[in-house]
Amino acid sequence: MAQNPPVGGRTRRRPQARARCALSLLTAGVLAAAGVVALTGTAQAAGALGDAAAAKGRYFGAAVAANHLGEAAYASTLDAQFGSVTPENEMKWDAVEGSRNSFSFSAADRIVSHAQSKGMKVRGHTLVWHSQLPGWVSPLAATDLRSAMNNHITQVMTHYKGKIHSWDVVNEAFQDGGSGARRSSPFQDKLGNGFIEEAFRTARTVDADAKLCYNDYNTDGQNAKSNAVYEMVKDFKQRGVPIDCVGFQSHFNSNSPVPSDFQANLQRFADLGVDVQITELDIEGSGSAQAANYTKVVNACLAVTRCTGITVWGVTDKYSWRSGGTPLLFDGDYNKKPAYDAVLAALGGSGGGGDDGGEGGDGACTATYTRTSTWNGGYNGQVTVKAGGSGITGWAVPVTVASPQKVSAVWNGTPTTAGDVMTVRHSWNGTLAAGASTTFGFTVQTNGGTSAPVVGACTAS
């Protein structure tokens, strides 16, 4: 569940500093009016991947396994970096309905609860797929299979209604190779081509708000398979079959490199009137070559207005389904790889802030931003100001919040506005010995916005 806003003071705050300096919404609106603003002469401060992507109007997520959430480094890396999660296996048919009409959501629920407690979005994966089907499904005759499929969609989507931003309604229904044909599966073989349409129509009746996606692999460039999916989506849009998005899994390696027409392919689908999402990104390799390929993928998404988000298929190489290919952004010890830096840079971040801190400063002092709590409609941010090698007697840090978000309170600092930038200066806490630190905080009303605040560099006085 989402956290509620904290009530009362924060325990680490000095009593005399607790009086919050409420900003008028008019003033805050000025801060927000021009969207995210580059701070002249200061460090751009989107450190975490999710925040950097949010500043571009997109989500950046990771596939997550429930049984790793108890590993501190796994959870802290996930929480610090990502804005969306996809259960890697826990929402699949065999995981939630191993026996007919007997549903077990506990593992998937753990992921959803974790995500919600951290203010992350959740992608649903996947409702109808030929793989990871429990044994009881395949032998069913057509009428029974149709009923089982619709019941499965209905029960699972109802359980997660309101908690999933996008569902992979149907996964991998097309064959590889040059035929452009549908893949043989219990659904295809017994219900015919119409099973996909039926699944989407059922899904829409259950949750009108979740985005309904078709998801597949080897469709990332223009080829016979993606052409076939394209024709299906075009037909769905023409006939009013409810489809909102197409997922491009984007599992790449030397045999299946990032296609040169990746962006063009995303764009042609977007031009049909659907969102596109990169849903299972991983790229085998290492070092600068791997980083360059990640850059290509992120840039392609950013170049397509309707590319709404990217999910990498795991947090760390050690738990990847292709761990031998080291395809992810963090190595087995959770160190950031060159691919991580490349993705962050492509998203416009620089490691100078974001929800996971990072530092920006002139050497005399640094400012490190952390989101300390999140609730429906808002969050609190905290900036740690730290003196460098010499003591300081005052400091100033610029903070910009993107419209429609508004700053509603600031504490342990004195805000003033200049143009679009709220500059927070010390109040009682200006004098810091060498290496000493203090914090200031602020509350943001999100008003439906998702981007992270841009916290600029500290300057000492």
Ligand code: G3I
């Ligand atoms: O949890 C059991 C464990 O109890 C058992 O001892 C072990 C023995 O094999 O299996 C474990 O389950 C494995 C599961 O991953 C969890 O680790 C399954 O065998 C294994 O088949 C399963 O693989 C998953 C694969 O889908 C199944 O098709 C991968 O984790 C998952 O990353 C992968 O994800 C798919 C997407 O859903 C669709 N697109 C392709 C993508 C990669 O294959």
